[in-house]
Amino acid sequence: MPTASSILAVGSIALDAVKTPKESVIDVLGGSASFFTLAASHFAPVRLIAVVGDDLPAQYLRLLEQRPIDLAGLQRRPGKTFRWSAEYSGTYLETRQTLRTDLNVFADFHPHLPESVRASRFVFLGNINPGLQHEVLDQVTQAEFIACDTISLWIETESPSLERLYRRVHCVMLSYEEALQFTGQPSLIGAVRQIRDLGPRALIIKRGEYGSLLFTSEGVFAAPARLLEHSQVKDPTGAGDAFAGGFMGALARGGRTDEQALRAAMLYGNVLGALAVTDFSVHGMTDVTLADLETGAEELRAMVSLDGVWRR
Amino acid sequence: MPTASSILAVGSIALDAVKTPKESVIDVLGGSASFFTLAASHFAPVRLIAVVGDDLPAQYLRLLEQRPIDLAGLQRRPGKTFRWSAEYSGTYLETRQTLRTDLNVFADFHPHLPESVRASRFVFLGNINPGLQHEVLDQVTQAEFIACDTISLWIETESPSLERLYRRVHCVMLSYEEALQFTGQPSLIGAVRQIRDLGPRALIIKRGEYGSLLFTSEGVFAAPARLLEHSQVKDPTGAGDAFAGGFMGALARGGRTDEQALRAAMLYGNVLGALAVTDFSVHGMTDVTLADLETGAEELRAMVSLDGVWRR
Numbered sequence: 001m002p003t004a005s006s007i008l009a010v011g012s013i014a015l016d017a018v019k020t021p022k023e024s025v026i027d028v029l030g031g032s033a034s035f036f037t038l039a040a041s042h043f044a045p046v047r048l049i050a051v052v053g054d055d056l057p058a059q060y061l062r063l064l065e066q067r068p069i070d071l072a073g074l075q076r077r078p079g080k081t082f083r084w085s086a087e088y089s090g091t092y093l094e095t096r097q098t099l100r101t102d103l104n105v106f107a108d109f110h111p112h113l114p115e116s117v118r119a120s121r122f123v124f125l126g127n128i129n130p131g132l133q134h135e136v137l138d139q140v141t142q143a144e145f146i147a148c149d150t151i152s153l154w155i156e157t158e159s160p161s162l163e164r165l166y167r168r169v170h171c172v173m174l175s176y177e178e179a180l181q182f183t184g185q186p187s188l189i190g191a192v193r194q195i196r197d198l199g200p201r202a203l204i205i206k207r208g209e210y211g212s213l214l215f216t217s218e219g220v221f222a223a224p225a226r227l228l229e230h231s232q233v234k235d236p237t238g239a240g241d242a243f244a245g246g247f248m249g250a251l252a253r254g255g256r257t258d259e260q261a262l263r264a265a266m267l268y269g270n271v272l273g274a275l276a277v278t279d280f281s282v283h284g285m286t287d288v289t290l291a292d293l294e295t296g297a298e299e300l301r302a303m304v305s306l307d308g309v310w311r312r
Numbered sequence: 313m314p315t316a317s318s319i320l321a322v323g324s325i326a327l328d329a330v331k332t333p334k335e336s337v338i339d340v341l342g343g344s345a346s347f348f349t350l351a352a353s354h355f356a357p358v359r360l361i362a363v364v365g366d367d368l369p370a371q372y373l374r375l376l377e378q379r380p381i382d383l384a385g386l387q388r389r390p391g392k393t394f395r396w397s398a399e400y401s402g403t404y405l406e407t408r409q410t411l412r413t414d415l416n417v418f419a420d421f422h423p424h425l426p427e428s429v430r431a432s433r434f435v436f437l438g439n440i441n442p443g444l445q446h447e448v449l450d451q452v453t454q455a456e457f458i459a460c461d462t463i464s465l466w467i468e469t470e471s472p473s474l475e476r477l478y479r480r481v482h483c484v485m486l487s488y489e490e491a492l493q494f495t496g497q498p499s500l501i502g503a504v505r506q507i508r509d510l511g512p513r514a515l516i517i518k519r520g521e522y523g524s525l526l527f528t529s530e531g532v533f534a535a536p537a538r539l540l541e542h543s544q545v546k547d548p549t550g551a552g553d554a555f556a557g558g559f560m561g562a563l564a565r566g567g568r569t570d571e572q573a574l575r576a577a578m579l580y581g582n583v584l585g586a587l588a589v590t591d592f593s594v595h596g597m598t599d600v601t602l603a604d605l606e607t608g609a610e611e612l613r614a615m616v617s618l619d620g621v622w623r624r
Contacts, residue, residue: 091498186403187542210522211534222523222536222615230499260621303534304616309572 004044004253006070008143009036010111010136011126011241013050013074017085017100018235018280020093025235028281029060030084032126032149035238038282039245039272040124041067042290044252047117049073049136051109053081063286072114080104086237091230092209093277113139122252125169126241127151130161137168145257147171147202149244155182166195170257171202173244179205202262204247206240206273214266218259223266224303226274226296235280239273242285246272246293264297271296316356316565318382320455321348322423322448323438323553325362325386329397329412330547330592332405337547340593341372342396344438344461347550350594351557351584352436353379354602356564359429361385361448365393365417375598384426392416398549403542404521405589425451434564437481438553439463442473449480457569459483459514461556467494478507482569483514485556491517514574516559518552518585526578530571535578536615538586538608547592551585554597558584558605576609583608 011033017026037046045068052061052074064071083102089095111132118141125133125148133148140146146169154162155178162182166172172195176188185191188205192215195203203215211225247269254261271293278284323345329338349358357380364373364386376383395414401407423444430453437445437460445460452458458481466474467490474494478484484507488500497503500517504527507515515527523537559581566573583605590596 187540189539189541207522210519220539220615221617222534224534224616227501227532228499229501260618263618264621301618303532304536304618305533306572306575306613306616309576 005121005255006045006047006117007040007122007124007248007252008047008049008113008117008120008136008140009033009040009124009126009248010049010128010133011036011124012082012106012128013052013056014082014084015056016237016281017083018237019085019087020235021089023234023280025280027057029063030237030281031082032128032238032241034064034282035241035276035285036124036126036245036248037064037069038067038285039242039276040249040252041069041245042272042285042288042293043246043249043268044068044122045070047073047120049111049113049117051075051077051082051105053077053079053105056081063282070117073112073117075109075112077105082106088236092228092233093236094208096236111136111139118142121145122248123147124244124248125149125165126244127154130154130158130165133165134161134168137165145170145251147173147244147248149173149240150178152178152181163198166198166200169200171204172200173204173206173240175206175208175240204266204269206243208239212243212266212270214262216259216262221263221266222304223263223270224300225270226300228274228277233277234284236277237280238282239276242276243269243273246270267297267300268293270300317433317567318357318359318429319352319434319436319560319564320359320361320425320429320432320448320452321345321352321436321438321560322361322440322445323348323436324394324418324440325364325368326394326396327368328549328593329395330549331397331399332547333401335546335592337592339369341375342549342593343394344440344550344553346376346594347553347588347597348436348438348557348560349376349381350379350597351554351588352561352564353381353557354584354597354600354605355558355561355580356380356434357382359385359432361423361425361429363387363389363394363417363421365389365391368393375594382429385424385429387421387424389417394418400548404545405548406520408548423448423451430454433457434560435459436556436560437461437477438556439466442466442470442477445477446473446480449477457482457563459485459556459560461485461552462490464490464493475510478510478512481512483516484512485516485518485552487518487520487552516578518555520551524555524578524582526574528571528574533575533578534616535575535582536612537582538612540586540589545589546596548589550594551588554588555581555585558582579609579612580605582612
């Protein structure tokens with residue numbers, strides 16, 4: 001078993017307010033970097049690049065400090081932490097209405113990478129303004145596998161910057177709807193072709209309850225999603241970031257990024273994504289053991305197993 | 313290679329009128345039995361139980377006669393053949409509006425199984441009134457694997473009869489939406505549990521572009537769907553029946569119904585379902601060779617391959 005490589009991760013840390021038909025929570029830990037680092041840290045050390053205000057409850061910082069997460073790149077600024085609120089509806093809470101976004105200390109944030117983390121081999125650019133994702137890339141020196149995520153807002157407002165970003169990374173992650181939005185294509189195949197033409201080795205399309213798809217030069221891999229009861233889905237916030245954390249964590253743990261490693265990592269991504277939605281904030285992912293995650297990945301593997309089936 | 317078993321199949325033969333945003337066709341060959349038998353006959357002989365009027369164009373009968381399809385159970389009645397018309401819309405033509413259904417000779421149809429076909433090992437009860445599906449079951453003598461399909465209309469109007477049917481068969485096929493409709497459950501897992509409690513060994517949930525799921529006592533199998541450009545989707549009519557034909561055909565060809573055989577058959581089902589939508593009427597499935605179908609199944613197998621990935 002090789003020692004896991006560290007993952008450099010940039011993204012937001014937020015205080016979220018989330019409302020669902022059954023429950024509401026206020027000022028809980030959220031943000032793309034929170035979900036990503038807590039998911040990834042089950043598998044590999046994470047070096048976090050983010051900013052928080054002086055109002056972030058100490059218990060939330062402790063949640064991060066308790067795990068193999070390096071906070072040297074975490075900026076602490078006077079003022080309020082980034083705040084975000086949303087309301088969900090639908091059987092699987094699949095419909096989201098963003099109610100409010102207050103950038104606060106995020107408004108002037110510029111990532112600064114301590115010298116100690118610039119040589120990271122694995123880099124994850126979580127959802128923040130694409131300009132800031134570029135600023136991180138400008139500072140890394142030995143990245144071997146860079147993945148990035150985004151949201152609909154940046155596709156709408158920063159599409160040229162995203163396109164430049166996609167030319168600089170190895171792996172692009174988008175939801176099905178975001179891929180169509182970014183390309184203007186009516187169907188997935190056309191969108192995939194257009195994004196892959198920008199150069200990334202891997203393109204991951206997230207399809208929620210229908211699992212996720214990996215596109216590389218070696219073909220397509222359809223990773224199944226864990227089937228959840230609607231009553232198990234409490235809060236969809238952060239599912240995509242948790243997916244990214246499971247995926248990058250599994251890659252960094254093995255230190256490989258070949259096709260087989262990417263396919264296995266997709267299963268871990270889907271396991272963490274499904275866990276994230278089973279509770280508010282990051283709690284669906286924090287009380288699980290590595291053994292639980294292995295069992296989850298094995299269950300997904302069994303869902304696509306054709307062992308002993310093919311006889312040609 | 314064992315000799316393929318014959319499949320007994322009951323269902324409708326129709327003259328369809330189909331309208332899409334780009335094209336329209338009138339009086340083309342349709343109906344659940346047409347799609348099923350033409351799909352299944354790539355793999356195994358089919359014994360067709362159905363009724364047609366005296367207006368069915370001879371060329372459509374020839375399409376069936378040219379293949380290993382036994383027409384001894386096809387009733388030819390004075391009057392008009394069953395007619396159905398619908399209009400599709402949406403990127404993938406995913407929205408259907410049924411415009412008209414004229415039962416015609418189907419109104420007095422009662423399936424009569426010639427003595428020669430009653431001993432079939434594989435039986436498919438295609439979409440018709442559940443009462444008629446029961447009548448077929450009453451006449452078969454040695455069925456080892458009985459599968460049935462239905463549509464939303466019968467779930468709405470004949471739910472008790474369907475429930476009795478599901479207690480008599482080995483394999484139930486439903487679309488995702490139909491499974492929720494039949495059970496009144498809000499999520500798939502609950503619906504699956506409720507239907508499996510009725511007794512069928514296998515339950516197949518069809519999810520269109522997201523593939524299909526097989527539920528048995530051994531677990532869940534997620535069969536991926538072929539990814540299609542929206543421009544490749546010409547007419548979704550019959551996709552479910554074609555799926556069933558590919559699935560049952562592959563089973564009957566091998567003569568086995570164990571878990572491995574069911575999983576492999578799911579891939580052939582998805583191959584035929586995807587072919588059916590690429591042209592109007594049955595034409596998407598008729599001009600392909602068995603080698604094409606093997607290639608298609610191999611492509612789907614590759615989409616879920618974890619060969620050499622798992623190292624535990």
